[in-house]
Amino acid sequence: MKAISFLLIISFLFSCRTSTESVSVKEVNVQNAAVVTAHPLATEIGLQVIKDGGNAVDAAIAIQFALAVCFPRAGNIAGGGFAIYRERDGTGYALDFREMAPKAASEDMYLDEEGNVVPDASTRGALAVGIPGTVHGMDQLFQRFSKLKDWNRLIQPAIDLAEKGFYLTEMQEDDLAEVQESIKKINKNETPFTVQRNRGEKFVQKKLAQVLRAIQQETRLGFYSGWVADEFVKTMENNGGVISHLDLLHYKSIWRAPAEFYYKNHRMLTMPLPSSAGVVLPQMFEMVSQYNLPGGGFHSPTAIHLVTEVERRVFADRAMHLGDPRFNRVPLFNLMHRDYLLDRMKDFSRDKATPSSEIREGVFTDRETMETTHFSVVDDEGNAIALTTTLNGAYGSHLVCEGGGYFLNNEMDDFSVKPGVPNLYGLVGGEANKIQSGKRMLSSMSPTIVDYPNKSLKMVLGSPGGSTILTSVFQVITNVIDFKMGMHEAVQAPRFHHQWLPDQIIMEQGGFDALTKKALEEKGHSIREVESIGRVEAILIEEDGTITGVADKRKDDHAAGF
Numbered sequence: 001m002k003a004i005s006f007l008l009i010i011s012f013l014f015s016c017r018t019s020t021e022s023v024s025v026k027e028v029n030v031q032n033a034a035v036v037t038a039h040p041l042a043t044e045i046g047l048q049v050i051k052d053g054g055n056a057v058d059a060a061i062a063i064q065f066a067l068a069v070c071f072p073r074a075g076n077i078a079g080g081g082f083a084i085y086r087e088r089d090g091t092g093y094a095l096d097f098r099e100m101a102p103k104a105a106s107e108d109m110y111l112d113e114e115g116n117v118v119p120d121a122s123t124r125g126a127l128a129v130g131i132p133g134t135v136h137g138m139d140q141l142f143q144r145f146s147k148l149k150d151w152n153r154l155i156q157p158a159i160d161l162a163e164k165g166f167y168l169t170e171m172q173e174d175d176l177a178e179v180q181e182s183i184k185k186i187n188k189n190e191t192p193f194t195v196q197r198n199r200g201e202k203f204v205q206k207k208l209a210q211v212l213r214a215i216q217q218e219t220r221l222g223f224y225s226g227w228v229a230d231e232f233v234k235t236m237e238n239n240g241g242v243i244s245h246l247d248l249l250h251y252k253s254i255w256r257a258p259a260e261f262y263y264k265n266h267r268m269l270t271m272p273l274p275s276s277a278g279v280v281l282p283q284m285f286e287m288v289s290q291y292n293l294p295g296g297g298f299h300s301p302t303a304i305h306l307v308t309e310v311e312r313r314v315f316a317d318r319a320m321h322l323g324d325p326r327f328n329r330v331p332l333f334n335l336m337h338r339d340y341l342l343d344r345m346k347d348f349s350r351d352k353a354t355p356s357s358e359i360r361e362g363v364f365t366d367r368e369t370m371e372t373t374h375f376s377v378v379d380d381e382g383n384a385i386a387l388t389t390t391l392n393g394a395y396g397s398h399l400v401c402e403g404g405g406y407f408l409n410n411e412m413d414d415f416s417v418k419p420g421v422p423n424l425y426g427l428v429g430g431e432a433n434k435i436q437s438g439k440r441m442l443s444s445m446s447p448t449i450v451d452y453p454n455k456s457l458k459m460v461l462g463s464p465g466g467s468t469i470l471t472s473v474f475q476v477i478t479n480v481i482d483f484k485m486g487m488h489e490a491v492q493a494p495r496f497h498h499q500w501l502p503d504q505i506i507m508e509q510g511g512f513d514a515l516t517k518k519a520l521e522e523k524g525h526s527i528r529e530v531e532s533i534g535r536v537e538a539i540l541i542e543e544d545g546t547i548t549g550v551a552d553k554r555k556d557d558h559a560a561g562f
Ligand code: GLY
Pocket: 368, 369, 371, 372, 390, 391, 392, 393, 414, 442, 443, 444, 445, 466, 467
């Protein structure tokens, strides 16, 4: 225990006081509380809130605002997200603070006169921005569940970070350098992300500090009205965007019933529509439960083949049927009926891949990129929150609010920009997810909480990664439940993914041996290797009560606890 705490402190100092090291702690084993986020500063801020008497929700609010400062790639105040909160007695809540299409949005807003998709229109610049939900969501979480009841206290660490500055990690320096040209191209004025600064110099965001102060003073109205809203709308108007003052004022986050289902007697709570998690995950778990998943062993061709064939089928359903339930009648009962799912696997062959063209004619909706960020918190009373938040692409639309100094999302790209026609990534979109004013775009974000069969808390997890979020979360859960791994092994294990179209398994390079890949190819699968899939932040409550927090090894992610 002591060794781990010492390691944590040393690593934290390296991460945050110098720009030349980005060491972060990947695992903690603690007795009281744990926090895992994408950035060491945000993790430590969240943990301090709990040490100061806050609960998991208080920590989550402080983390969300801190990430908006120290992790501008995906942390945000002008994005959206989902939270699954489980009180210590097991009651679950789901908060949807997903962005919405503005009033002026229309089905053909990204098409030219010939009806062709205008390149980049839904991904870069002002027209790509959905009405942000983050600040409304934090306000709702605070009002309903805060224990500290001190909004000022929760925002202050983010203000300090923005005002006094902090050191970017090495990975962040590289990352920001890569997008310089694009940010300069999209923004007419200088932005905090493009000012000349030397590598290793503190990164200061004065304008963002002022915006955070307005939010601190007036809660959500500090963002959706007043000078902050004026600056937002001015940025829209100056850059061809359509979000108005009324759009901002009318935004509402929504409390929903969490999607609840069981796998091998474990209750799972995840996000319902407009996240596809509440459909795709129960479908996948039900379909694999008809087979012996561990059969053949971890990452054996047999196990990978089974999961791939399940993924192929559920992603075809996702494309055909899923969208904002307020705008579409989604056949949830049928989609999750056991008989239907058994039927879906009728043509599954243990020996042969089923070509996606034979699975179902249809349309596919995934225009998501690999960005987003997730954090998991368990507090010292046993409350837990899994929260996934996003600007959509890395740095969202690359447009920075002119008087606010923060990135605006490009979440409109999560809609089907033109149903039935391949998008910029070669994918086609579905009717259920077409653009309509006031609608929420379909998501894959999957904040998820798992209970033991005895109903006590077992796991809290989630991931960034667009459509790979769903399969990353699925794999980490099955790694623990079916393959009996500890949380560290489960999170750091190589991952693979199939999403119906394109018809290929993507696999993390170096993670799968040649014989396994050959065996899969012999079954008819095509394989494409990628650098990494997902970035899972997870907490496992061990059977003896130890809380194991695990941060994904793939980037700067950091776990802490006490
Ligand atoms: N923008 C990623 C998602 O919502 O799934």
